[in-house]
Amino acid sequence: MFPWGNNRRFNSYSSYFQREFGSRVQKISIDAGFSCPNRDGKISTGGCTFCRNDAFNPSYCRPEKSVRQQIEEGIEFHQRRYRRAKSYFAYFQAFSNTYKSLDELEKLYREALSVPGVIGLVIGTRPDCINEEILEMLQSLSYPPYPPYPSYQRSAYPIILEFGVESVYDQTLQRVNRGHDFATARNAIKLVHSYGFHCGGHFIFGLPGETRDMMLNAADIISQLPLTTVKFHQLQIFKDTKMADEYLANPSDFHLFTLEDYIEFVIDFIERLNPNIVIERFAGEVPPRYLVSKPWLNLRYDQVLALIEKRLAERNTYQGKNYLSSLS
Ligand code: SF4
Secondary structure (H helix, E strand, O other): OOOOOOOOOOOEHHHHHHHHHOOOEEEEEEOOOOOOOOOOOOOOOOOOOOOOHHHOOOOOOOOOOOHHHHHHHHHHHHHHHOOOOOEEEEEEOOOOOOOOOHHHHHHHHHHHHOOOOEEEEEEEEOHHHOOHHHHHHHHHHHOOOOOOOOOOOOOOOOEEEEEEEEOOOHHHHHHOOOOOOHHHHHHHHHHHHHOOOEEEEEEEEOOOOOOHHHHHHHHHHHHOOOOOEEEEEEOOOEOOOHHHHHHHHOHHHOOOOOHHHHHHHHHHHHHHOOOOOEEEEOOOOOOHHHEOOOOOOOOOHHHHHHHHHHHHHHOOOOOOOOHHHHHO
């Protein structure tokens, strides 16, 4: 039995849901027609060099459909596949989902919360697209002052903010044209935490210019952030992106993990990771037709996860094993 209350060798997302909400909760992705300041010209027009949002969007997510329609279709889709899920988080996933006026944001979030079965929100955004006004509005949604409350034991809608952080190194963030530095991400995570919301961070392993040691050292930096959850992705290079042009022009500039390398790397990484941080994902999975880099044998994420868990057992190790020693 590990500190997170079960015998899996990492602090898993499913046990987080079980602990926090008493059951499985399914996320339903939404594309609510947001843009991104790193694409619309406010910061830049190019976007992050690796960005290709459509590779991640499920087919039912189309911004021309209302938020309600997307959630209802998403629930129907998931009920066919996972009959156990009864509660849902509306997941504002595509682009920067806090990047509209306060009134528009409130209207979209309220629409999502009004769909039967939705018990909360997950809102994905950039660290430079959050502020106190938005967090105050979210607090007013999270703790509605009048009934009916959702059928959820704490009489509140949980709201999780999820930031793309990608790297803890400013030179990397500059190189991929992120348009913000790491201090911006750290401050945003601290701000969200100070409002009592759970906060997630997304990181990519293998960005150009980062060595294995740099990536491993990031575990100590990430461990100090007040993050509730993390998602990790191996670098995958998507067609029709600036990074694809750079990669095709100069492949030796990129270190793309093989599956075997990656499994050893993420295990070394999570040995140093704070055991209180929940790991939502270890790796990304996109249809191979989007990639110029080679996919890993077309494995699905659950197969990659099974290999990581098998190797954790073979190495007789677990998340946080070297957490304290890495700080001394
Ligand atoms: S911030 Fe997100 S949506 Fe905007 S360009 Fe970067 S990856 Fe794409």
